Amino acid sequence: MKKVIYILSLIVSSIAFAAPDFIEIRSIKSSYQIGDRPVYLITQMLKPNDVNTEVFIEAKLQGVPIKVVKISESQWGVVSSSLANLGPLTFEAKVYLQNKNSALSKKIAVEKNLREVEDLLQAKRKAKDPQRIAILESAISEKNQESVLLEEQLAKGRTLIETQSMVIPVSSMLKKNTTLVNPAALVFNVNEPYVEGRNKFLSVSVNQNGVPEIGSFKTEVVVKIDGVEKVKGRNQSYVYLDFSALQRGTYSFTAELFLRDKFVADILEEAIGSASITRLNTLPQLRNEAISNDLKLYYDKEIEDVTLISQALDSVFEDIKINFYSTSKSIAVLAPPLVFSTLAANTNHSCGIVSGKLYCWGKNEHGELGVGDNLPRLIPTEVNGMSSGVTEVQVGLNHTCAIKSNTLYCWGDNTFGQLGNGLNSSTYLPVQVSGLPTLYGSISLGSHHSCVITSGGTYCWGRNSHGQLGIGSLTDSNIPVLVLTPSLVTWGGLTSGDSFTCAFRPGGGLGGPGFAYCWGSNEYGQLGLSGGGTYSTPVNSDVGTYKAKGDTICIYSLHWSCRGNNSYGQFGLGLTNSTHVFVYIPGPYEGYGNLVLGKNSICYTNYSQAYCAGKGVDGGLGNNGNSNSSVFVAQPYYPNSISRMEIGDGYGLAQVTDDYLMSWGANRGGNLGNGTSDVHNLTPKPVNAPLTLHSFKY
Incomplete structure (x- = not known):
């Protein structure tokens, strides 16, 4: 019985079938092009009645025998080499029945002979003696004759039951794999910022609107990083890429969308799956169960x-795909963040502590960064000699002080003696403050003066033009002098504005009643007295917890209230008049959020949200604006809760829990830490991104 089917259709996506009887022949395409590799799959449709009888298939392509490989219990595969000539292309398959056991024993013998012939050929190649070579040639000839006889016996034991042929045209059009011009078929879904070592993902999604007739195709998305394939997804809406293994640096991501004809791909995937099961499971199991070594070697050849x-x-499955769309994106992986436990900000420079190590950044004309020179630093930079043991830091206008191992050090501008070392010359490195008793509590810096609580009382030094040293005179001092506060009082805290200072004890928690005293400038009523003026001797004030900055002071006692300078509307009450009495600052959280006081602004924070009022020039409020506001305006949400915030003059810093330090506002020489000296941030953006300095990968 012989059946011949001529396939004339030129539609590539259709599948060619021979009319099924005992077998069914399928070609993956109804027409081929020069350069294609034809694939034929032969499926057994009927089973022999005798369980000891099996099917054997031999095939020819263009009249030339071609290898047929059994890829499953009922399926055989044929893959040709690439086509070089025009068609038609004729494929013929013959179906035989044979005794299973008899055929197996002869096939084992044939394979054994082939191995022995190969061994003899190797021995012949090594032989030198002509007589030895002649003996080997004779043995090879005998083995080949044995193989011929075995093949003849195999052929005689087979019964031809069916012949099927398939003729398919071959066109001259060469294969192409060109990226087509299409609407955006792939979309990058980015979740920045990406941080070295953190488990964050990027996904690429298939935009089905960008793929016409997508139901007729199977998709494959490939994502490459710097040209190297990293992830591949077939027939998926999304492909995900884990960033946790990427080191800091800038990477080029390329996403490619490939399409395969659905019908062709289905046939190939079925065949690939069947072959995989046979190769990995069926044949290895038969080999393991084999008793003789010859049978094991036979199954080894079948597996091969x-x-x-x-x-x-x-290879054919890869060859049939069309590169439909490609898109690229550059993405930065940032260095792990410095998580600051303490922050300090004034006008031109900022500082913070990370695990006992002190960093400063910004303008450095007077050496206020403590790095050994007067050059600016545009990102957080370690202070000389402050790599561990630092517990507190405060910044003045152009000087800085920090406590390390219970010892107080200062550096920077010393025009008024604000470094407390008995001199009036600036220093670029930390110097120890002279003659202090044992440190007991906090330090506090104004624009040009410094103060600290010790076991022997409160001491101040530096400029005293407004009585900010609290010593009963207006004389500057370049060494610490004792403030005239009540004796035998254990102070709970100390806070300074530009030219005034307050010491306070909230009461109750320290084993006694509350106290608060303030001294220095009262220009805006910040000391709680009307009429302005200066007070070189401490004056009694309301009991509570104080925060001072610029010419404003705020107190917490059940809720937040402020007094002093309000010329920028920083109280958030819709007014710009200053006051010498505390006024309630409800803010967005009715006075119960965390109030952060800046020189000319106030922010309230609550979890991952902040509202600010006051000076807004150059983004000073962080709300993507550039103007002052006398009411509280919202900043964008932070990526996590705000663990601490510090505000200077028209700029601010916010440490996000276990994440980056963010900065916003005016940039005067690098105080934002964003890698530039003059680029302002209208909204909070990450500080300390090494990519602003390095373009290489670590």
Whole structure:
């Protein structure tokens, strides 16, 4: 019985079938092009009645025998080499029945002979003696004759039951794999910022609106990083890429969308799956169960044949895909953040503590960064000699002080003796403050003066033009002098504005009643007295917890209230008049959020949200604006809760919990830490991104 089917259709996506009887022949395409690799799959449709009888298939392509490999219990595969000539292309398959056991024993013998012939050929290549070579040639001839006889016996034991042919045209059009011009078929879904070592993902999604007739195709998305394939997804809406293994640096991501004809891909995937099961499970199990070594070696050869056709099917599967769309994106992976436990900000420079190590950044004309020179630093930079043991830091206008191992050090501008070392010359490195008793509590810096609580009382030094040293005179001092506060009082805290200072004890928690005293400038009523003026001797004030900055002071006692300078509307009450009495600052949280006081602004924070009022020039409020506001305006949400915030003059810093320090506002020489000296941030943006300094990967 012989059946011949002529396929005339030129539609690539259709599948060619021979009319099924005992077998069914399928070609993956109804027409081929020069350069294609034809694939034929032969499926057994009927089973022999006798369980000891099996099917054997041989095939020819263009009249030339071609290897047929059994890839499953009922399926065989044929993969040709690439086509070089025009068609028609004729494929013929013959179906035989044979005795299973008899055929197996002869096939084992044939394979054994082939191995022995190969061994003899190797021995012949090494032989030198002509007589030895002649003996080997004779043995090779005998083995070949044995193989011929075995093949003849195999052929005689087979019964031809069916022949089927398939004729398919071959066109001259060469294969192409060109990226087409299409609407955006792929979309990058980015979740920045990406941080070295953190488990964050990027996904690429298939935009089905960008793929016409997508139901007729199978998709494959490939994502490459710097040209190297990292992830591949077939028939998925999304492909995900884990960033946790990427080191800091800038990477080029490329996403490619490939399409395969759905019908062709389905046939190939089925064949590939069947071959995989046979190669990895069926044949290895038969080999393990084999008793004789010859039978084991026979199954080794069968596994090798299935492996080769599996590779060929994989190659064809790759070959049929069309590169439909490609897009690229550059993405930065940032260095792990410095998580600051303490922050300090004034006008031109900022500082913070990370695990006992002190960093400063910004303008450095007077050496206020403590790095050994007067050059600015545009990102957080370690202070000389302050790599561990630092517990507190405060910044003045152009000088800085920090406590390290219970010892107070200062550096920077010393025009008024604000470094407390008995001199009036500036220093670029930390110097120890002279003659202090044992430190007991906090330090506090104004624009040009410094104060600290010790076991022997409160001491101040530096400029005293407004009585800010609290010593009963207006004389500057370059060494610490004792403030005239009540004796035998254990102070709970100390806070300074530009030219005034307050010491306070909230009461109750320290084993006694509350106290508060303030001294220095009262220009805006910040000391709680009307009429302005200066007070070189401490004056009694309301009991509570104080925060001072610029010419404003705020107190917490059940809720937040402020007095002093309000010329920028920083109280958030819709007014710009200053006051010498405390006024309630409800803010967005009715006075119960965390109030952060700046020189000319106030912010309230609550979890990942902040509202600010006051000076807004150059983004000073962080609300993407550039103007002052006498009411509280919202900043964008932070990526996590705000663990601490510090505000200077028209700029601010916010430490996000376990994440980056953010900065916003005016940039005067690098105080924002954003890698520039003059680029303002209208909204909070990460500080300490090494990519602003490095373009290489670590």
